[in-house]
């Protein structure tokens with residue numbers, strides 16, 4: 135009989151579920167960890183999320199939701215530690231995780247789920263100590279990222295590639311966000327196909343939904359462009375609003391949107407009185423070294439008057455931005471999935487995105503948005519002008535967007551994850567790892583240990 139999962143230890147070393155997504159290292163992975171933990175807890179599965187303490191004022195344990203605890207493990211300095219410096223703190227972090235579990239009765243956790251390779255490294259040690267299966271989600275992979283670097287971005291170091299390979303080798307189950315990511319794990323990292331499961335991330339469909347007027351029954355058109363979200367955000371009813379949401383870094387290519395907007399205005403100067411480009415999010419990755427870079431680019435392109443920069447926003451405010459926008463633009467060089475694209479569609483706003491990575495799953499080309507090959511701003515400008523000029527096409531994509539997003543609820547994600555967890559428990563019963571040492575220990579007296587022993 136399949137064993138039930140009662141308690142899960144989740145590890146997210148480099149970014150805390152308590153952080154505001156949309157800036158620094160906090161993004162889709164944080165949203166994923168929080169949404170999955172809350173839904174597991176609602177089904178009676180307790181979740182402890184281990185993360186590195188980044189603030190002295192935070193208590194060691196914070197209740198995120200009933201049944202979900204965030205455990206802030208002290209390892210290294212509190213603030214200002216860059217992700218690239220984290221490998222040096224992993225030993226301290228891992229021992230903090232092991233110490234926390236030691237305060238419980240033995241066998242407290244049934245399973246470990248780690249996120250991103252640094253957490254996988256900590257999980258690698260913890261799974262052997264606890265004798266539980268390790269389920270790992272990569273979220274991003276160095277080999278994939280390095281193959282699609284944005285101009286000026288630094289390649290991921292060889293140490294990360296090696297660390298990822300170790301995690302792939304040691305995880306009992308790997309969770310890929312899309313079938314494409316599953317193939318990459320197998321082809322680029324040599325993962326055994328039987329240990330890779332595809333589980334699409336989700337969207338909070340109760341929060342991200344079209345404006346309350348919903349579909350106009352007479353026309354079938356989504357009236358979001360004139361609705362209350364625009365009023366709340368101070369956007370004119372007749373504006374053509376293009377939205378970028380996310381961490382501002384070269385990988386996400388917000389510069390492509392600014393160049394495309396400049397191009398649209400050059401081709402059709404009459405648009406200047408209508409166009410609004412909204413950028414919601416904060417600096418991240420190599421973008422942190424030039425936090426004003428995008429503002430400077432807007433000035434250089436002569437479009438500062440149409441670009442509105444907004445700080446990272448909580449998800450309920452974000453829902454308003456999606457509803458108020460005509461199109462959300464996601465021109466990333468790579469995305470493991472692209473939660474922003476699905477959230478926007480759930481709000482009834484079509485997406486124009488680069489045809490890369492998970493965005494090919496998140497957006498249904500021609501039905502819920504448009505996928506563009508490459509990053510030439512002229513291509514983006516052409517599609518965005520067409521969507522402005524053809525309201526019928528825009529309305530069709532808006533309806534398709536709502537439909538497509540319905541297939542990505544977090545509850546489906548959790549259903550699939552529970553299948554993966556149960557499978558891992560069945561394949562790797564508790565105690566297996568504790569009983570099987572990784573390297574056979576030879577006694578000095580055994581024949582194999584003797585230099586003269588024959589093979």
Ligand code: UDP
Pocket residue numbers: 154155156157160161162163165379380381414415416445446447448449452471472473474475477
């Ligand atoms: N996000 C947010 N506030 C912001 C900007 C982004 O809460 O101001 C959230 C957004 O809702 C989404 C996540 O950050 O859930 C970004 O996820 P995505 O998969 O698009 O990109 P990632 O950050 O993982 O690269």
